[in-house]
Structures are given as structure tokens and as C-alpha cells.
Amino acid sequence: MIPVLNASGCLDALTAPDVARTLDAYVTKTVTPLPREGNPPPRIAETDVGMLNSIGLANPGIDAFLGEHLPRLAGLGIPIWVSAGGFSAADYAHVCSLLDTRAEVDTIELNLSCPNVDAPEEDALAIVAAARAATVKPLYAKLSPALPNLPGTAAAVAAAGADGLTLVNTLRGLALDPATLRPRLAAGIGGLSGPALRPVALAAVYACARAVDLPIVGVGGVACGRDALELVAAGASAVAVGTALFADPGVPGRIRAELAVLRGRVPDPGV
Amino acid sequence: MRRERRRVERADDVGPYRLLRLERDGLDAGEPGQFFMLEAPGRLLPRPLSVCLATPAELAFLIDPVGPGTRPLAALAPGDAIHLLGPLGRGFRLDVERPLLVGGGIGIAPLPYLSARLGGPPALLGFRTAGHAEAAALLPGAEVVIDPVLVTDALPSGHDVLACGPEPMLRALTAIYPDAQLAWEAPMACGYGACYGCAVELDGRLQRLCIEGPVVAARRVTGASTMRAGR
Numbered sequence: 158m159i160p161v162l163n164a165s166g167c168l169d170a171l172t173a174p175d176v177a178r179t180l181d182a183y184v185t186k187t188v189t190p191l192p193r194e195g196n197p198p199p200r201i202a203e204t205d206v207g208m209l210n211s212i213g214l215a216n217p218g219i220d221a222f223l224g225e226h227l228p229r230l231a232g233l234g235i236p237i238w239v240s241a242g243g244f245s246a247a248d249y250a251h252v253c254s255l256l257d258t259r260a261e262v263d264t265i266e267l268n269l270s271c272p273n274v275d276a277p278e279e280d281a282l283a284i285v286a287a288a289r290a291a292t293v294k295p296l297y298a299k300l301s302p303a304l305p306n307l308p309g310t311a312a313a314v315a316a317a318g319a320d321g322l323t324l325v326n327t328l329r330g331l332a333l334d335p336a337t338l339r340p341r342l343a344a345g346i347g348g349l350s351g352p353a354l355r356p357v358a359l360a361a362v363y364a365c366a367r368a369v370d371l372p373i374v375g376v377g378g379v380a381c382g383r384d385a386l387e388l389v390a391a392g393a394s395a396v397a398v399g400t401a402l403f404a405d406p407g408v409p410g411r412i413r414a415e416l417a418v419l420r421g422r423v424p425d426p427g428v
Numbered sequence: 429m430r431r432e433r434r435r436v437e438r439a440d441d442v443g444p445y446r447l448l449r450l451e452r453d454g455l456d457a458g459e460p461g462q463f464f465m466l467e468a469p470g471r472l473l474p475r476p477l478s479v480c481l482a483t484p485a486e487l488a489f490l491i492d493p494v495g496p497g498t499r500p501l502a503a504l505a506p507g508d509a510i511h512l513l514g515p516l517g518r519g520f521r522l523d524v525e526r527p528l529l530v531g532g533g534i535g536i537a538p539l540p541y542l543s544a545r546l547g548g549p550p551a552l553l554g555f556r557t558a559g560h561a562e563a564a565a566l567l568p569g570a571e572v573v574i575d576p577v578l579v580t581d582a583l584p585s586g587h588d589v590l591a592c593g594p595e596p597m598l599r600a601l602t603a604i605y606p607d608a609q610l611a612w613e614a615p616m617a618c619g620y621g622a623c624y625g626c627a628v629e630l631d632g633r634l635q636r637l638c639i640e641g642p643v644v645a646a647r648r649v650t651g652a653s654t655m656r657a658g659r
């Protein structure tokens with residue numbers, strides 16, 4: 158049984174609770190210390206090979222999240238993974254220390270790779286170490302496939318105390334308006350998701366599974382059971398669905414049904 | 429929340445637009461102004477389209493084939509089938525005393541269904557060209573103006589305005605009728621609050637149009653230009 162999650166930022170469980178309940182765990186949109194409105198619109202654009210977004214970590218901030226959102230999310234009856242973000246190691250540690258006190262939180266996923274905001278000055282290792290010191294909850298590090306040495310970073314965050322990896326976040330991309338040749342997103346560049354990201358995610362999972370002994374959530378262009386099975390064969394122990402949820406909120410159930418058929422025919426990858 | 433799959437019953441040219449009629453087969457049409465996400469054949473993301481006509485047998489959507497999603501939708505033929513999700517969002521409030529429907533261009537799309545639900549109130553439509561104005565046949569009895577005459581040139585007073593159209597028209601209506609109900613559009617990946625792509629500035633902060641709208645009170649729209657519909 159391969160757990161199926163949503164990719165952070167690709168489902169609002171409070172507006173679509175019936176969809177969230179079809180998941181094995183719900184991953185929240187990234188929560189930062191302070192509220193963020195996000196980037197100006199337009200902030201999505203479809204391309205021929207995927208989708209660009211430049212949402213920019215819109216979220217209510219950790220205080221409103223803990224006070225208003227988390228109690229309602231707990232009512233869903235599924236494990237809640239909270240995606241934590243920030244602009245310094247201290248930001249991540251602050252968010253993690255507050256999440257640490259809440260029984261509703263199953264796991265914390267550190268968003269170390271948002272392509273739409275300025276990256277924190279510290280590297281992934283320093284952020285994971287700061288977060289590790291702030292919480293005893295399971296910590297997953299979500300990494301960018303654009304890192305120059307992804308398996309090396311995976312090994313470093315493992316040594317810093319990460320309990321798992323989420324691979325991958327989006328890649329930076331640009332789409333131009335066909336008439337004006339100007340960027341279609343107000344922010345210019347956005348994060349590319351969808352089918353184009355699938356081979357990238359497979360390669361990242363494949364490389365990191367050989368570098369570290371941590372569970373890996375595979376994310377990137379998963380739209381069917383075959384896609385999920387391939388990520389598991391490459392080394393993932395769970396998969397998360399992102400862009401495919403936008404086109405079909407029933408995709409988690411369909412992936413499970415297709416996996417059930419496939420696993421009768423395909424040798425168990427035995428990861 | 430589940431996608432349904434429905435067959436195309438008919439598809440008719442209406443001026444430069446295409447009226448796509450899907451078998452209804454138990455689908456809830458929702459309130460006028462609500463929308464469905466229609467699978468755009470060959471594309472990654474579905475497209476948001478408001479219900480144009482709702483009969484016991486069919487739901488119809490008016491399509492302006494101007495982009496990579498709307499073109500394959502307009503090319504669908506009887507017997508083809510697509511997925512759709514809906515009804516979604518918030519539509520028009522129907523508890524108005526003196527309704528006047530105002531449409532601009534493809535913004536006529538939700539008005540035939542709205543007119544049917546309101547018992548055929550007066551309507552005013554504006555179009556770019558006489559060719560586009562052929563779509564006025566969808567709303568018999570409507571007054572029609574053609575560019576350079578604008579709907580705001582022909583607008584009577586003392587009505588409850590319910591409108592859909594291009595952003596400049598909606599902005600101009602807001603100045604005259606701050607209580608108007610306006611159907612806006614924005615690029616949407618999902619239509620059900622998941623993607624946060626359709627954010628528009630309402631009440632001074634960015635909010636999801638698919639959840640708050642697409643029909644919102646004119647005075648709530650506080651932001652600068654935000655509309656760039658998914659095509």
C-alpha cells in the first residue's frame with residue numbers, strides 16, 4: 158500500500174474536505190511566521206508541458222494558522238503534515254517550536270525550496286539543524302531539484318536530523334504572452350509543475366535513495382497509478398499529487414485503484 | 429466533489445462563438461453565474477465556463493475560441509465526451525427588485541440562464557462588431573449597442589444591475605452602480621480553491637475569485653487590473 162498525499166499548496170482541505178479525506182495525509186500550504194498575501198496576479202499560467210505558478214507563499218501566518226486553521230484541519234480525521242517556511246533559520250525554528258506543542262500535527266515538512274520567494278540566507282543544513290533543535294516531530298526536508306548536488310544536500314540534511322525527504326519542489330520557468338512577448342505572470346518567473354517535472358522528480362528520487370537511508374515522498378507530475386509506481390520503483394516510499402489535483406479532485410482515488418491493478422501485474426519494487 | 433463525464437449533444441455557431449450543449453443527465457446546473465471547469469481536450473488544465481443555458485436535457489456553455497484551451501473545446505462535436513466539475517463558486521443573487529442584465533462580448537455567456545431564472549428582465553448588450561452581436565440571439569428582446577457605442581452610453585437608471593463582461597466595462601459600471609452584481613474572471617487552474625491562482629483584490633486584500641465569486645458586489649473590487657482569463 159503506497160501512501161498518497163497532496164503536494165503542499167495544491168489543496169485547501171478546508172474548502173474541499175471531501176477531497177482531503179481521500180488522502181493518507183494532508184500537507185498544508187506553507188506556513189510562515191507572519192501572514193503573507195502572496196504575489197500579485199496573474200500568478201498561474203498553463204504551458205504546453207506543465208503549469209507555472211508564482212503564488213508566493215500566501216498564508217495566514219503561524220499564529221492565525223494555529224488558532225483558526227489547525228483545529229479545523231484536525232477534524233478531518235487524517236494525519237496533518239504542516240509545511241513550514243521562512244526567510245531565515247530562526248524563522249523555521251520559530252514555526253517548528255510552535256508546531257511542536259500541537260498534538261494535531263503529525264509531521265513537519267520544511268519547505269526549503271520555494272522558487273517564488275527570496276531564498277533564506279542559510280543553507281538547507283543550517284535550517285534543518287535549527288528546526289531539529291526546535292521540535293521532536295518528524296521532519297521532512299523538501300528540496301529543490303535545481304540544487305547543484307542534490308544527493309549531497311540530502312546526505313547533509315539527513316546528518317542534520319531530517320527524518321525524511323520530499324522530492325521535488327517546482328523548477329523555475331517562464332512563459333511569455335504570444336502577442337506581447339512579455340511574461341504572463343506578474344512576478345515574471347514562476348515554478349514549473351506537472352508532466353514536465355516527472356522525469357526530474359524520478360531522477361531526484363533515484364539519486365537520493367542511493368545516497369541516504371531516509372523515507373522519501375516522491376512529488377512531481379504524478380497523475381496516474383503508473384506514475385506513482387515509477388516513483389516508488391525509483392526509491393520513494395510515498396507519493397504526493399500536485400497539479401493533477403487541479404484538473405481532477407478525484408485523482409488520489411484513481412491512483413489507488415490503478416495501483417491496485419498494477420501491483421498485481423508488476424513485480425513489487427521492494428524499496 | 430467529483431468530475432462527471434458528459435457527451436456533447438450539439439454544438440452551434442453563434443456569431444464568432446460556439447455554443448457547446450452537453451447532455452445534462454442529472455447534473456445540478458447551480459445558480460446563474462456559477463461555473464463549471466470543463467476539460468479542454470489535449471490540455472493540462474480545465475477551463476472555467478459559466479452555464480449559458482440549462483434545460484432539463486442539456487447544459488450549454490458559450491465558448492470564445494481564442495486560446496489553446498478554448499479552441500479544442502469549440503472543436504468538440506456531437507458524440508465526443510468531456511469531464512466537467514461543478515457547479516462551482518457563487519453566482520448572482522436573484523432577490524432583486526428591478527433587474528437589468530448587462531453583458532459585454534463573451535460576457536453574454538451567463539445571461540440567458542440568468543434571464544430565464546428572473547423571468548426575462550430587460551437586458552443591454554454591447555459588442556465589438558456586428559458579427560459578434562449575432563450572439564444577442566441568445567437573449568431575445570435585449571437592446572444591443574455596437575462599438576463605438578458602449579453599454580454605459582445606453583444605461584438607464586434605477587435598476588439593479590447584474591453584469592458580465594470585459595474589465596473596462598465592469599469598472600465603468602462600478603462607478604455608476606456601486607451595488608451592481610458583477611461576474612469577473614481570472615485565470616483558474618482548479619476552480620475549487622486549491623490552486624490560489626485566481627486571486628483578485630477584494631475588500632482590500634487578495635482573495636480567491638473561485639470561492640468569493642465569480643459574482644461579487646461591485647464595491648468589493650478594490651484592486652487594480654487583475655483580469656486575465658484562462659484561454
